[in-house]
Amino acid sequence: MRRAGAPLTGAIVALCGWLGAGGLAVCPWLVAPAYAAFRADANGGGTAQEKTFDQHVLNLRSSDPDVRLGALRALAASGFPEAIAPMSMLLADPVDEIQIEAIDYVLGYYVVDPPRTTKRVGLVFEVRKRADARSLFEEGPFIVVPRPVPTELATGLAGAIQDATPYIRIQAIYAAGVMLRPPIEPVTAAVLTGALRDSVAEIRMAAAQVLGALRVTSAGEALIEAVNDESAVVKNAAMRALGDIREPRAIQALAEQLAFYKRGKLAEASFDALARIGHPVSIPLFQEQLANKNWVMRRFAAEGLARTRAPEAVTAIEPRFEGEKKAQVQLAMAYALAAAGRPTVISVAATLDDDALAPQAMAYLVDLGRPAVPALAPYLRANQPSVRERTAMVLGLIGGPEAVAALESVGQDPEVRVARAVERAIARAMMTR
16 A cells, blocks of 8 residues: 555655656756655555556566556656656567657657657557657757756667668657757767668658757768758758758858759758858858848858858948848848847847747857857846746756856746746756856
């Protein structure tokens, strides 16, 4: 029978859960005793239906799929981060449905709103609302809970990426993009790079996107080769990834792509990649493209100048800044000027109240880093909850003592969503302190 301490343990876990999946990361002083109590309670005479944590871990190795699935669900329901490593062994399970559910459950530990997954009736799996790893990946780093990544998770994902089922492969690739942090393990990097040769174009595209997001610089040569892929979506993703990893060896190939296509999506993709690399050798090209009639190219040109971090690179922007009519381009120009040391960080931060421009501004502020914190911190006290939440998210990714001090100075926000964002941001910022 359950001991008297069990309800308190559940209450503690629920309290941390109120903070979201990240709650367990920000209140270890509560979780550690609760976890110990959970283990002690289970070992102290629980019924047959109250199996111990250790028994659930052992059951993950059962030859019976039903037992493995039950153990997976029990560990996931515990809510303890200690469950991530053992659960990860089922990422490479021989039963597809178990693999899918394992990916869903483990993802739940790393995103702000844990995904709902499958229910099982008898021997039939019925999908109610399956987590889409690609959608979570596309949400970007702001939805990710700050949590360590055990080696077992990286190993399990590497196995799933090589699975025989295409759906498993693509889910695992995008799940890796959500949960892993650069620099990733060499084995996982090699497996992801190998996925660039997959027979399914959608999987090759996913591999390129995730290699870029995880800054896998060792994939540079393979990504350059992928620029010549027969699939336009793979070509596009490979160019973006080369920009994300800032691969200087790709500059010539990307410039050739731009010269060949001149306009259209692939021309934009090649120029975007050059802008992400931000190499000084491209400054004349960036300055030239500021006059392009296509506003997307003007935006990329300003971003490229920003990333060169060369003060002289922005001389062509200053006379154009006030007269630029396209909001996205003017925002990119403010970013470039701020990167060159001009006092325009506040112009970037001021767009956090615009739902259309906020994602662009947030990415710029993170890139500007710690020098942007003094101008950004006052927005933690903005009237709009969405601005306070976005500011907290940005400060969390910037990290460092200045960001932590700013976040801790605001106290408990009256909006639950903002309060949760601040808690997660503090945890994330302290990891880079």
